[in-house]
Amino acid sequence: MLEQTVDLAVVGGGPTGLLTALLAKRLGASVLVLETKPQPLQLGRADALNARSQQVLEVVGILDELLAQGLKCNTSSIFANGEFTARRSHWWENLQNVHHKNFLMIGQPIVEQLLAAALGDSIVFSEPVESVRETSTGVDVTAVSGRIVHSTYCVASDGARSMVRQSLGIPFTGTKPEMTWAVLDCFIDSDFPRVPEIITFELDGQSRVAWIPRERDLCRFYILLDGEITEEKSKASIKAHLAPHRVEFTKTEWFSTFEVKERLAETFVSQSRNGRIILAGDAAHAHSVNGGQGLNTGLSDSFGLGWRLGYVLAHANELQPGAAHKIIASFDTERRKVAGNVISVAARLVRDTQHEGEQYVGNVEKHAAYITGMGITYSGLESEIVQESGTGAWKAGNPCPDFDLVAAGDSTPKRLYSSVPYGNFLFLVKGDITDHVGKFGKLVTDIKLVPKHAIQGSTGGDKALVYGTDFVADDDSFVAAVVRPDMYVGYSGSVDGAVKYLEELFAPAK
Numbered sequence: 001m002l003e004q005t006v007d008l009a010v011v012g013g014g015p016t017g018l019l020t021a022l023l024a025k026r027l028g029a030s031v032l033v034l035e036t037k038p039q040p041l042q043l044g045r046a047d048a049l050n051a052r053s054q055q056v057l058e059v060v061g062i063l064d065e066l067l068a069q070g071l072k073c074n075t076s077s078i079f080a081n082g083e084f085t086a087r088r089s090h091w092w093e094n095l096q097n098v099h100h101k102n103f104l105m106i107g108q109p110i111v112e113q114l115l116a117a118a119l120g121d122s123i124v125f126s127e128p129v130e131s132v133r134e135t136s137t138g139v140d141v142t143a144v145s146g147r148i149v150h151s152t153y154c155v156a157s158d159g160a161r162s163m164v165r166q167s168l169g170i171p172f173t174g175t176k177p178e179m180t181w182a183v184l185d186c187f188i189d190s191d192f193p194r195v196p197e198i199i200t201f202e203l204d205g206q207s208r209v210a211w212i213p214r215e216r217d218l219c220r221f222y223i224l225l226d227g228e229i230t231e232e233k234s235k236a237s238i239k240a241h242l243a244p245h246r247v248e249f250t251k252t253e254w255f256s257t258f259e260v261k262e263r264l265a266e267t268f269v270s271q272s273r274n275g276r277i278i279l280a281g282d283a284a285h286a287h288s289v290n291g292g293q294g295l296n297t298g299l300s301d302s303f304g305l306g307w308r309l310g311y312v313l314a315h316a317n318e319l320q321p322g323a324a325h326k327i328i329a330s331f332d333t334e335r336r337k338v339a340g341n342v343i344s345v346a347a348r349l350v351r352d353t354q355h356e357g358e359q360y361v362g363n364v365e366k367h368a369a370y371i372t373g374m375g376i377t378y379s380g381l382e383s384e385i386v387q388e389s390g391t392g393a394w395k396a397g398n399p400c401p402d403f404d405l406v407a408a409g410d411s412t413p414k415r416l417y418s419s420v421p422y423g424n425f426l427f428l429v430k431g432d433i434t435d436h437v438g439k440f441g442k443l444v445t446d447i448k449l450v451p452k453h454a455i456q457g458s459t460g461g462d463k464a465l466v467y468g469t470d471f472v473a474d475d476d477s478f479v480a481a482v483v484r485p486d487m488y489v490g491y492s493g494s495v496d497g498a499v500k501y502l503e504e505l506f507a508p509a510k
């Protein structure tokens, strides 16, 4: 019998578990992911990364590999009565302070395989977990094989049927609208115009087929059928919706069904937020795939959770007393409320498929904040680590803006998201930062921002990074901000206010 001890045990190596483990490991925690499958996902499931997921994966450092393989798509179209009747993309084009203004269409298997490769031997495949037991000091995880893993924290990212959630007795409540979708990944031979657009097909006043363009010329179709769901009936429905164009199916790569359930866990942290087992991804929330929010919400859970676990596990000595509890509890505060909204948006969209395409695309537009991922805010949620402050792009609780930078003495343009080290708080100050450099130790990166015209004369003169940018101006109201490792603004306002925010989390550096 194998018995081992790690900081973090992760039950379930889907995208949520893999990314959470990778981020905690990057921050110095020892991690082990236990996964039932014999290898990372090979076919099917999610098909798009939204703008926020691309930002997240850029900071993690794996976006370039995904960009090289994926297909950019920013347009939603309606095809009705034999012709395109609408084509819209303005909610992507009008995104502010965001670099990737599109979905990146790419299969979940590619994402999982990259994350698993980055984790190396910190994941064990073909290792289903049988039970978890929370003690006063940690969690004992027992696999069917007999392996026992003792950990300080445990992440339950074991999918919608989560054994861990069930064994903890955490209610998972909501509705089930009795809709099951067919999902087909295939290659086709067709005279239908090939466009990199998400096409909603309207027939008889309903919108029961959607075509998602994919990498490798792969076609993803979602089909809502009546009665028995078969591949043959799905293909017949696609042909009817694409008429008068001709369609031949040359290869089926994956065919599956997706039963819509809308459910939210009552708490994401065991023992009513005081425990050591944390639910994330589909284990914590379930909803329809409309709007492409499943994988994206799971990745955002991970981006919110990975650093929190890294801090409380590997850097507890650098935190103020009580800060660890605030950091973990705020994951529940923020992500559970966001998940509730995600479920509502997906619920609206999936029901719209029984109406005309205009209604469906109209609601995509209306809920673009969630679909692009860029409008998801932790402001107004009473988060323990968002201090309500600031306005506009610097409003606390909002995603940190991405903007162009040039470093002192270097004319090569960069962007904030491609320049920052993963895992640190950013202490951004326009003006003098000298007194505060190094004050909070290595987990805080001190950055002095100056208007771009002033960068030439600036040497930094201290240990802060110094960047010139058009995003701050001599006469604008920005003075200082603290950006958390998940690239959300925690505080924005005065330098003293930013220092106070950091002092509440970090013990003074030795």
Ligand SMILES: Cc1cc2nc3c(=O)[nH]c(=O)nc-3n(C[C@H](O)[C@H](O)[C@H](O)COP(=O)(O)OP(=O)(O)OC[C@H]3O[C@@H](n4cnc5c(N)ncnc54)[C@H](O)[C@@H]3O)c2cc1C
Pocket: 011, 012, 013, 014, 015, 016, 017, 034, 035, 036, 037, 044, 045, 046, 047, 048, 108, 127, 128, 129, 130, 157, 158, 159, 160, 162, 163, 183, 256, 257, 258, 280, 281, 282, 283, 289, 291, 292, 293, 294, 295, 296, 297, 298
């Ligand atoms: C057909 C389909 C289409 C989809 N399309 C989209 C889309 O377009 N966009 C989008 O964003 N999302 C989409 N989704 C949803 C997306 O796939 C999920 O939201 C995403 O996989 C959630 O990731 P996760 O890691 O939380 O859970 P999962 O991917 O379900 O991973 C859970 C993992 O835990 C493992 N596991 C379970 N129990 C145990 C155990 N006891 N011990 C060890 N391991 C265990 C499982 O094997 C699995 O690998 C789609 C899903 C489906 C099925």
